[in-house]
Amino acid sequence: MVFGQLVIGPPGSGKTTYCNGMSQFLKLIGRKVAVVNLDPANDALPYECAVNIEDLVRLSDVMVEHSLGPNGGLVYCMDYLEKNIDWLESKLKPLVKDHYLLFDFPGQVELFFLHSNAKNVICKLIKKMNLRLTVVHLVDAHLCCDPGKYVSALLLSLSTMLHLELPHINVLSKIDLVESYGKLAYNLDFYTDVQDLSYLQYHLDQDPRSAKHRKLTKELCDVIEDYSLVSFTTLDIQDKESVGNLVKLIDKKQWVYICWDRR
Template sequence: MVFGYHFIIPGLCNKTTYCNGMSQFLSLIGRKVAVINLDPANETLPYECAVNIEDLIKLSDVMGEHSLGPNGGLVYCMDYLEKNVDWLESKLKPLVKDHYLLFDFPGQVELFFLHCNARNVITRLMKKLHLRLTAVHLVDSHLCSDPGKYISALLLTLSTMLHLEFPHVNVLSKIDLIESCGKLDFNLDFYTDVQNLSYLRYHEDHSANNARVSKLTKELCEVIETYGLVNFTTLDIQDKESVGNLVKLIDKSNGYIFAGISPSAVEFSKIAVSDVNWDYYRYPYLQEKYINDDDEKLDAD
């Protein structure tokens, strides 16, 4: 069994920046990293990729040849990749023995909760190459400042988890910009723990038009809470402590910390977490570091 790989699902986030930052971090702590670009819309890459889907198919060629838009073109590309998954397997075989793989998938979120192509490709790789994969789902943290957008992000996250059925780590990314679009109504742990969503209704726009969907909002919140699957960790890609915390969670979910891909794998977990300031991972610390508390926030608990 080969351990220690994860793929990135974007929730309207800058996934390419994540891949670049994560690959640099993992390299610095001693991992042999290979980034696999499966996004045919990635024309300029800030990182060096070991496998590039553009060697197989390009979005620009598909759009021109078949008169498709960007969304339709991406679906076509994923269909084509699924039919030619042998090409991807052959490219990955030399890497799986001693590399930690990061899969950079397209930014079209529909590919992960409506279409089956991406899921089928990932499942095939897991079976054929014996990979242990974790889905890292990125959500912009500033969506927390708007109850409607936050609930939409929760629904997207839940739908993706149910559709893919893989180990999942959900991330509020750009945590340093969380209040860039407005102040939060609650403390940070309210948004990361995803509990007591009924409190959000008191902070919605109560105009006449919005009153029509108040009942729908209530029902959607109940669906999310009933499943009880969604929660978030936080990420500031420029902060090594924040990235280290995320790596630790991913390693637990895919089993890397229990059986690594090389004899030095045990040493990795020591390198990754030994010098960590554990106060960093307590939400009062994050609250103080990233959120302006000029006005006292509500604690839903």
Template sequence: MVFGQVVVGPPGSGKTTYCNGMSQFLNLIGRKVAIVNLDPANDSLPYECAVNIEELVKLSDVMVEHSLGPNGGLVYCMDYIEKNIDWLEAKLEPLLKDHYLLFDFPGQVELFFLHSNAKSVIMKLIKKLNLRLTAVHLVDAHLCSDPGKYVSALLLSLSTMLHLELPHINVLSKIDLIESYGRLAFNLDFYTDVEDLSYLQHHLDQDPRSAKYRKLTKELCEVIDNFGLVSFTTLDIQDKESVGNLVKLIDKSNGYIFAGIEASAVEFSKIAIGPNDWDYYSGGSFT
């Protein structure tokens, strides 16, 4: 059985930087990590990937050949990957013996709550290769500073959870930068726990853009509250404690901690990571 993460989220949420930093952290605690780039538009990678989908299909070529824009081109690419899933399986086969997998997906959110191709790719890999994957959905923490954008992020997170049907963890990324976007209306716990969105109504009414959609926003908040599924953990990819806490959550969700594997997340705090070792971990920088 092979464990790993499906890394998704809107453009700019930090997926590629996350994969880079997470792979470094997991290597430091003794896991062999393979990053699989499934973003055909990601032609500037900060990490060394074991499998690069651009060897099979590249967004820029698709856009030229089929006269498509970036969104239509990405849908085409994901459909092409699904139809050529055997190629991807063959590339992954040598990694299945002893690697932990990180799948870096495109940032087009429609792929994960509207179209079926990305989900089909994931489900076929799970079934054929016996993978145990957790979806890690990144959301930029700066959205908390705007009540309307925060509600949109909640709705996107909920839709993605329901569509992918995987063990799922929502993450407020770039949490170290959250104060630079302005003062939050509530304590951070309000935004991570998502317990009662009615408190946002007053702040939404103060914004003339949001006030005209008061009834719609109220209904959307009630939908999110009624499902009661969405909550967030926070992440500063450059902080080892923050990354370590997230790894523990992921390992619980996909069953890694129950697999009897050495250097599991439960034990990683016991592994000596000296100052010199930690200097190796750059974690990247969210910009």
């Protein structure tokens, strides 16, 4: 039984930094770790990756050859990876015997709730290689300072959870920097527990751009609360205790697989 993490999140949320820090922490506690870079736009890796999608397809080459922009190029790369899933399986096969896997995915959010290619890649790996994976969805904590952006982050988190249908942890990353962006309207617990979102309405109304979309925002908040699926844990990747607490949560999520297999 092979365990691992699918690390996703918008651009700038700290996915690559997370994979670097998490791999170092896991090695310190005695786990053999292999980082798999599946982001063809990530050409400056701070970690040593066991598998690199650039050995299969390069975003820069795709953009030139097919006259695509960065987003279209990434969708093409994921389609290409799905069609060549045997390549990825062959690279992972020597690792699955004794390694914990960290998959570093691209930051384009549409890959995880508009397109099916990334999900298809994940599902094929889970089925063919008997992987037990937990999604770690990173969201930059500074979004909590802006009520509108926070609601958008909640909606993105919910959409991704429903689309991927896997054990899932939403993480407010860079929590050590959150106060540098401004004072939060409420205590941090309000944002991590996703409490009564109606309290945000007053702050949203202070922005003329948000006020004119008041009804839409309220209905989106109602959808988020009706599902009651989204919550966050916090992370300072430089703090060992913070990383350790997150690892415990991830391990607990992965017990879902073990309990299911024992039935």
